[in-house]
Amino acid sequence: MVLGRVKGTVVSTHKPDSLEGLRLLLLEKVDAVTLKGKGDYVVGIDSVGANAGEIVFYVTGSSARMTEATKGKPSDATIIAIVDVIETDGVLTYEKSVDSGAQGT
């Protein structure tokens, strides 16, 4: 699973019927220690209700079709979890704050 920050939403009208009603989110991959963006973006389908600014992790490839939201759908990147806390080498590198929710960072 890859860590990313939700940067925004992607809107599409011309898409397969099977993608109707699914949220497409713009994600930027982040470094796990500094939480800084790597400038590398990907579009992921939301299965958890993630908001802009939140740190999430997503699955890629065929595993992206294994959530209830994406079963049998043409997704190859699906957000499966919203991260509350990250700890590396005993140091808290990320802790979700109350106001990090709806803020685009």
Added chain:
Amino acid sequence: MNLARMRGTAVVTRRSAKAVQSPAPGVEGAKWLMVEDCDQSGKGKGEYLVALDMVGADRGQMVLLTQGSSCRWTFRTDDRPMDTLAVAIVDQIDERGVVTYAGQG
């Protein structure tokens, strides 16, 4: 299968209902590891992934990662959206007869 160092953990409350089955034996709840890609001597490469812990890895230990659809070929992850598993703890690696990595204990 890639080598990685167990460097920390991520805590998650909101996740896909299918995101995980029961974790490593004797561990309560799913444990999400922050793992750093490493070489055969254990030297980190600065690239992190989130991996589901299948073995009860401790910080600093080298683990073996399974990635992609192969992750679903365990009883605990069958039909689930998982694409990175820590499936084994590495005790020792030798390269042309020379030990390049030896874990503690």
